[in-house]
Amino acid sequence: MQKIITGFFLSFLFLLQATAQDTVDIQIMNLIREQGLKNSKIELFAHHLTDGSGPRLTNSPGYNRALQWLISISKEFNFSNPRKEAWGEFGKGWSNEYSALNMRTPYFEDIIAYPVPWTLGTTKPAMAEVALIDALDSASIDKLGANIKGKIVMVKPANRPLNFPFQPLAKRYGDSSLDHLPPTYMFARSEIEAFVPYLKAEYYTKLYLAKKGAVALLNSNRGSRDGTVFVQGATSYAKGYAATLPEMTMSIETAMRIARLIQNKQKVSLELNVNNRFYNDDLTGYNFVAEIPGTDPVLKNEVVMLGGHLDSWTGGTGATDNAAGCIVMMEAMRILNALPVKPKRTIRIALWGGEEQGLYGSFGYVKKHFGNPADMQLKPEQQKISAYYNLDNGTGKIRGIYAQGNEAVVPIFRNWLAPFTDLGANGGVTLSSTGSTDHVSFDAVGIPGFQFIQDPMEYETRTHHSNMDTYEHLSIPDLQQAAVIVAAFVYNTAMRTELMPRKPLPKAERFVFDFDFPL
Template sequence: MSSTTTRARRSLAIALAVLTAGFVLPPVAGQSQEPVDLQAIYRIKDEGFQRSKVMEITSYLTDVYGPRLTGSPNIRAAGEWAVKQMQSWGLVNTTLEPWGPFGRGWTNDRFVAHMIAPTVAPLIGYPKAWTPGTKGPVRAEAVLVTLNTDRDLDNLRGTLKGKFILTAPARAVAAHFDPEGHRYTDQELADRARQPIGPPQGRGGGPGRGGAGDAGFPARRTAFLVSEGVAATLEPGRGDGGTVFVQGGGSRNASDPPTVPQIVMAVEHYNRLVRILDKKMPVTLELDVKNTFHDADLNAFTLVSEIPGADKAGELVMIGAHFDSWHGGTGATDNAAGSAVMMEAMRILKATGLRLRRTVRIGLWTGEEQGILGSRAYVTRHFADRQTMEPKPAHATLSGYFNVDNGTGAIRGVYLQGNEAVTPIFDAWMAPFENLKMSTLTIRNTGGTDHLSYDAVGLPGFQFIQDPVEYDSRTHHSSMDVYDRIQAADMMQNAVIVASFVYHAANRDQLLPRKPMPRPPARPGTQAR
């Protein structure tokens, strides 16, 4: 008998002995002691890859309901649709939970712009959010002016009434020799996984004595433009090739000082106007901009829904994404993509019928684009106030929160936010997805989105690492943030990965480990300890 046959029989005998002793070895990925349920992952993949609804969800949020500024009728309608969808999947406790006040809503209902002289040409542009319209078509002279100092304002006083004001010189437009889209290379992921070491960052602050800048000047310039009665201001947008990046320009508070219509233009069209003016030739424009402020309800909402847990139903795992967007496009990569992935992850978990020991709750946030306002309000109400760091009872029940808000790109790993103790756990949970190129954990923090609301009060909050694709180069806050820029295969993959992470977080014996509770911020006039 060969030694190979002997080893095979010995292995079979050991396996039979284990089974007859009544033990079942959990399927484990790699060498980690953290159990990974491969049968559950099979069912999650089967549902998420074979019967995906993620692109259908994305199309409704973007194509049907369009841009979703917080406080607008669009976002309210999208939220009500999402409530009905999740109820139809069998989720419970589904509601639009109010928070606020946020302030006025705003929509752009009409924008038409043309150069009338010296020749006729349509112009591409977008009004800044929370700015007024033109109160009908306005035809007027365009002038290029410098408005950088109080002396500039004094020199121009009484000369700008009824005119369109170009506020910046022409901007050079370079050719695009590099591709717009990008996926992380292995080296880039390795660099991202490396912990940065450096001196602590100093405190931020405004300009000191002798520093450049005058914090009060923008308000004085706006007041000047209002008093002059200008028709509108025009400025070149960041981006080119038809992509225009546009955000806000006015206030959500109706009692704040007024502003003037503000238009961000495609740089190529703006530059053409400047070049004609540089030739000392008059330019006449016609704009018709209708913007509407919505004051009926100054509160915003968080969309919440749940899958009830079993023996640990009093404990929670949360997932979320921000539901709101800017208005230049339809808010596809920022952040219908994240919202659709999280909705689809909930649908997958419900459709598979997998047992969840803990309750799983989704939160879709509004007010993120104005400063992570919705998730911060939710965490303050339900878990802890970051000003006092006094936890509410639910603080002890939350295992963790997972967030998606980096566009359409495939998930490649997780930002750990400095939480060293979760490393072996997430390593095990990632192992079944190495064939989808998810393999990177980085101890680094990442900012700018809603997991920070949880992390700020000592709760485990995580954002996934995603391939950038065209997020920073083309779609983020731009007119090209539309459904067509969404990558379907990445979205399906992301929903499956999120569903798997949530399943394992909901079913492990212990809550996810936490970092120490942060200290409350120092009160004004006191010194932080």
């Protein structure tokens, strides 16, 4: 019916397709809104995925706690077939079981510092003097000669003042349109390839540092300030990689103080005690998957997917990166399952592992179910999935969506956002792409994969990979709003006559994050 009408107006093809087929069912939209705002379980999901689990580094005890909890809460909420699903080999699990970094000379300070994931612990508590190196390279190490033996080595922080926070650390997008938001977080494979030699050099330099007898390595890095410390790990999860020497990322204020003391001929001694545990018994990586079965006899074989990554770094409890996405997606599932609606297509949530190391969980899932972009030999399931919706830009409410270069979805998404403009989803649809998270894995094999536009809040300034990525840095009302909008998008996708329109199939090309290990 819709097709006959639209055939008369070819120049308005996309717009009218959308208007005819994608007029939203306001009654259902209102039910979703009411269920999401009045009966919210956001706090329940948030507490258990952050406070309850702890850091959720892939294959760590925290990750596994979260997985188990997701399966059990999914059963409580009657999701179908909640399970962990293997996506391939990830590598070693790791967790920090004890850590302390204290200044002992010239006076005591309990230093704000965190072990770098997948580095070694100390075999026993170590008390050692600090030696400064100019940069993390073998020339800088050699400059210290035999003096490096038995030392805690610190890379000299840049001697420049911190900026005072005259600008707000948190922000929301204003009310003007986001239709022309430029691309964000996009990397070309060539850019990542250019970075690989640095990663490799860094890895071998750390092995060299250990060989020269250094006790440990300290670093302090980008954006650290005020007790907020950004911590992320290296490549040693992979089977071929030996773990490097004990390494901690510390408060920039204390790092700069230590550097000044040493430059003023004051000996600085630190006490270091780190117990890191590696888990080698199961190198397989797992995603969490659950469903709401479709009810249409034919369309139930087609699938709408929603997800975000479950894994995190270790400084905090991965609240905004990306418990937030998992919380919203679980709540969207709960909302839809709680309502007397009968989605025609099957709805499937997937919460991914290994995202922080290179979108592994989603890419592994895509390879297993849909095909490998390297050869573009696609599997039958690739034809049965309508769209994948992702959320991974922190705790801010949904303001719009990236159409990821798919012109045909723009008018559809505009219609779908319209009922929620009063909730702040008034930014619109940008044709731009966004990258560096899991919808990219779907996009790579020609499946419509989308990420929502969220208010930035303090994601880049405070929480993204930091020790402050904790529950208190979530905005519960923002997450409630996001769950309502995701539930609406998923429902609409599950109900429309056609699968979501697709872009032309991309040319066969190795996936942007697909590299061989060891490097």
